[in-house]
Amino acid sequence: MFIGKHEIAGKACIMGILNVTPDSFSDGGDFDTVEDALAQVERMIAQGAAIIDVGGESTRPGTRPGAEFVTEEEEIARIVPVIQAIKAKYDVLISIDTYKTATARAALEAGADILNDVWAGLYDGQMLALAAEKNVPIILMHNQKEEVYNDVTEDVCTFLSQRAQAALETGVAKDNIWIDPGFGFAKNVQHNIDLLKGLDKVVALGYPVLFGISRKRVVDYLLGGNTQAKDRDQGTAALSGYAVTKGCQIVRVHNVDVNHDIVKTISGIL
Secondary structure, rough: OOOEEOOOOOOOOEEEEEEEEOOOOOOOOOOOOOHHHHHHHHHHHHHHOOOOEEEEEOOOOOOOOOOOOOHHHHOOOOHHHHHHHHHHHHOOOEEEEOOOHHHHHHHHHHHOEEEEEEOOOOOOOOHHHEEEHOOEEEEOOOOOOOOOOOOHHHHHHHHHHHHHHHHHHHOHHHHHEEEEEEOOOOOHHHHHHHHHHHHHHHOOOOOEEEEEOOHHHHHHOOOOOOOOOOOOOHHHHHHHOOOOHHOEEEEEHHHEEOOOOOOOHHHOOO
């Protein structure tokens, strides 16, 4: 499989989450020094991650106490030393999880390979142009402010089609466009379940799909409720396998080890 110009073995791969933040919902503060971040990257690569997704801000502000807006300057100060250190030590693809174009540009200059934007270029209006300028892959995620839908799957598909078209019109190569249905973002548990059932329709849009549901509330619900975030990894892995059977090509997870064999085995028979 390819992510833009980058070739990765197999038909699906794992993106390991590296939050260099104090307040992410399941691992905030765990990897907020360069040394701790590098140790986690080494573990994730050894466990089979093909991409490391570096984030310097909790990307669900307003949904969780303590998750605060981070300025571009602070976000850049968090992520640039980590990206530089990873690239100096490991041969691994890096995506930057940000919706701010200035942060994304700094990350690319530090060595990042892929843009991962939870607002699909809508936050400041410049992210698509950056992807076109630098000729890099960009992941466009569905997001909105309210949990209101006519039909969640149809609405998500319409949004993603429109944002992909906007990327094309801005000059982003089709091969560089990925889409993400945005599980857990402006969606309640039932919306997420309905979207899981409609995942075929997202895949059918004609762009490669990233699946990101790791440790989220819907996983807790499907496990029966009252689970801690780090106790949801087996449930996450089950859904990763489901997503790969539906045609998703990247699964974004916190625990690479638990997901790796499931993703590799299922993608091996597709």
